[in-house]
Amino acid sequence: MSDLQSQDYVRRSATTITPPAARSHEDQVAKLIDVSRCIGCKACQSACMEWNDLRPEIGHFEGSYENPADLGPSVWTLMKFAEYENEQGNLEWLIRKDGCMHCEDPGCLKACPAPGAIVQYANGIVDFISDKCIGCGYCVKGCPFDVPRISKVDHKAYKCTLCSDRVSVGLEPACVKACPTGAIMFGSKTDMTDWAGERIEDLKSRGFEKAGLYDPPEVGGTHVMYVLHHADKPSLYSGLPDKPRISPLVQAWKGAIKPLAVFGIAAAAIFGFFHWVTVGPNEVQEEDELEADRLLREMKEEEEKPS
């Protein structure tokens, strides 16, 4: 969202040098969303709009509690409602607050071609520096969670900042502040993991045997974690990926191909130059011209010879 010098970068998009790292001994932060305590009131959505001054366009009723219908350039968090019939034939209403997961290994940052348009602070927050965004949409391809959205107005990518501006001055994110049931917690990642452990034990004691923490290791863990009653099936929660990972296509594109291509292109140019220096230009000689003229003359004479 904004370029805050009060926190250091540990990762910076499209950058081949080490970002300034002297002040990187910050606590890793995390937001813990306890799905089992969420009542779907959308206070977090309102608080997000309020703090970040976002006003999405008013849409249409789509027959669902989800409102608006999808994340957007000005919808950085969204309550998603899923109706699930469990094995006992009972209806479970699974409500999940969707938004950026703040991956430890962010696919968006890996894919971004604009230097410094996506950064990760030492505390783990992944932030879009809109000023440097070029609007290419590569972050959309890099993200395993389908989170970034490109504005049609200014052609920039937007997503949840984890209220990096609030966190940097010691405040909790706006959604955490607003949540009336304490379903959204914020603190150091270790504290949040410990707290989640207690919650999971409690859930297990109440019959949710598969309760667990969603902190997917495939992306190095996330700085937004969920306590799920059905941690064995994250996809029940409006398509939360079971095994989120940066697509191997994106890995290839932003991994091996990049240096190989630069090397290949440079090698071709250098090879050409040294061919010029060693073998040299291929020039038509005077003899070629004389031979060509002789042949042309001969053929003309042949033609003009009376038959």
Place this chain on the structure above:
Amino acid sequence: MTRPERAFTRYTTANRVNHWINAGLFLLLVLSGLSFFHPYFFFLSNLFGSGQWARAAHPWFGVGLLVSWVGMFVQFWRNNFFNRDDAAWSKAIVSVVKNDDEHVPPVGRNNSGQKAVFWAMTLLIPTLFVSGLLIWQVYFGEATSIPMQRVAVLVHSLAAIAAILVWIVHVYAAIWIRGSVRSMTQGYVTPGWAWHHHRKWFYQLASGQRVKTEPRKNP
């Protein structure tokens, strides 16, 4: 233009104008495209005003290139069918590279290297165009699925790298074989050039002298 009277026309005015439009667009695409490909090259986006401008302009250059290439294809496809001479020429590629032209078999208007460049671009430019459309965020960002975009962006970069390599070979060959650049800027070559590099084409033009009223026009 101080064109010698005995010169052969190699490229017509339409050929040349089309070629240089094509070349200009290709260069703009390489400069803007590389800037999104590797951070080393991001500074190139400043040539277009900024990263945003480069991102906005790049697809339009691409549309231009496709249109231009259709023109190139229509004008040149007939000259680029592979034949038996090409096999013999290709076998002698080491002699070609060493300028050992006495051991290079005679070829017609184009050699197989030139034909390969033509067909490579004929394959790569439409590939780049289609994969480029799929990742054209402004217009097609929401019309294409993300998994499809991931495939498209990979195909697009691989095809672009291939096209750049073909282009480097093409440009270097034009510099290396003296007289080629003039054939594409001023349109003509000397009979000695045709005799030396494209002997069968030389005989074709020379024999055409007898039947055609305009002997130095392209066959």
